[in-house]
Amino acid sequence: MKPLQPTLYELADDGHSLNFFFAQCSACGGLSFPANAPGCMHCGEPLSQATRITRPGGGELLEFVTLHVPLLPGMAAPSIAGDIRIAPGIVEEGVMAVADESALKHGMAVRAVAEVKPEEGVYACRFVPVNEGAAQ
Numbered sequence: 065m066k067p068l069q070p071t072l073y074e075l076a077d078d079g080h081s082l083n084f085f086f087a088q089c090s091a092c093g094g095l096s097f098p099a100n101a102p103g104c105m106h107c108g109e110p111l112s113q114a115t116r117i118t119r120p121g122g123g124e125l126l127e128f129v130t131l132h133v134p135l136l137p138g139m140a141a142p143s144i145a146g147d148i149r150i151a152p153g154i155v156e157e158g159v160m161a162v163a164d165e166s167a168l169k170h171g172m173a174v175r176a177v178a179e180v181k182p183e184e185g186v187y188a189c190r191f192v193p194v195n196e197g198a199a200q
């Protein structure tokens with residue numbers, strides 16, 4: 065099973081959570097995502113010398129919206145897209161793996177988990193509320 069986007073994340077040791085790859089700037093110490101970005105998101109320093117950092121994927125859910133048409137070909141609709149602050153100054157759009165918006169709140173902690181697509185031999189990144197993951 066391979067990651068759908070191997071430059072962005074990998075399966076964590078628990079076999080379900082995802083770790084995200086960041087680049088830590090040698091000049092200002094800030095994290096950039098994705099790790100293969102050409103320059104630091106904070107100060108613009110080239111990231112060719114940057115340290116690669118692996119951290120558990122997740123963060124703070126800032127906004128979310130239900131999409132009634134697929135965001136990408138093959139994606140289920142309706143689906144819920146969220147803006148997640150995955151590190152200071154870094155906000156990424158992600159797909160929320162919840163039944164509907166009633167499970168979500170602005171500012172809640174979410175974490176990245178793998179959604180396995182066996183027919184394609186890959187896993188994709190989805191976000192779930194942290195407390196929901198702990199309950200299972």
Ligand SMILES: [Zn+2]
Pocket residue numbers: 089090091092093094104105106107108109
């Ligand atoms: Zn920097």
